[in-house]
């Protein structure tokens with residue numbers, strides 16, 4: 001019995017994500033919430049022959065109901081950048097949307113696991129944490145920024161230059177954050193040794209960090225990654241749900257490096273320093289984060305430098321999020 005709410009379910013990410021969660025056999029209740037178009041999306045998806053019950057919640061007056069009695073909320077709500085809008089304008093709008101949604105979850109399902117997709121994840125996760133802290137219900141083990149697309153891209157992009165590699169099973173640890181040069185793929189610690197040249201490492205790293213731009217360009221102004229992001233979000237949610245049900249699963253995610261979380265110290269020494277949030281591989285369990293998974297070797301000097309660059313940018317991103325809620 002797992003009840004899931006998807007907030008922003010009628011969007012480019014929300015629709016395929018909702019469909020993928022409808023196909024998830026563990027999900028029994030699927031609440032789809034949006035401020036537009038969600039009745040049609042819910043009616044359509046509800047015909048798929050799996051056992052979960054799909055319900056539609058349209059508009060702010062239905063938000064509280066949509067997030068009552070849920071185990072897990074997945075949040076892809078947001079607005080795309082429109083002509084004339086600055087990055088700062090966009091940030092303020094998405095930040096406000098996430099803040100409002102987290103307040104509703106805090107009020108109605110304070111123990112729900114929360115997976116945030118809305119960008120910029122480096123700031124929206126700190127926003128969520130700040131809202132939950134103010135209410136005294138923050139549990140760092142239950143709040144996640146979904147960074148799965150970065151490891152998905154890493155595995156796939158490696159296969160583009162090493163066709164003998166299985167993209168579905170290769171795991172490349174990706175640490176840091178979830179945008180541009182805050183994304184640090186640790187190619188030297190891939191689950192299969194890759195024997196890459198320096199040029200290949202540099203090119204792959206850049207491609208993984210800026211992979212989203214390939215999609216934005218190909219869509220020619222019509223949006224950013226939606227289908228691959230929905231796949232990544234559904235994969236993370238499925239891992240979390242299976243962990244809630246007792247399986248031990250490792251996924252990367254942007255989380256708090258809480259003092260009492262086993263394994264945080266290695267990443268602090270690696271360059272996360274005093275940062276409150278960092279993307280790390282995490283072992284998931286019934287309570288969310290069970291422990292942070294140690295790296296299986298030493299990072300290269302280039303990777304260490306990349307972590308330092310990421311950490312500096314992340315410090316700003318995180319404080320931007322915190323200050324949005326607590327100026």
Ligand code: APR
Pocket residue numbers: 007008009010011012013014033034035036076077078079080094097117118119120223224225226229
């Ligand atoms: N509550 C719920 N849903 C909202 C709200 C809100 N306050 N505001 C906007 N939405 C919905 C929109 O109605 C839309 O259906 O969020 C959805 C966003 O969909 P798209 O505009 O298609 O954007 P998408 O490409 O799905 O990206 C969503 O994810 O990767 C990030 O940067 C991306 O932050 C963006 C988000």
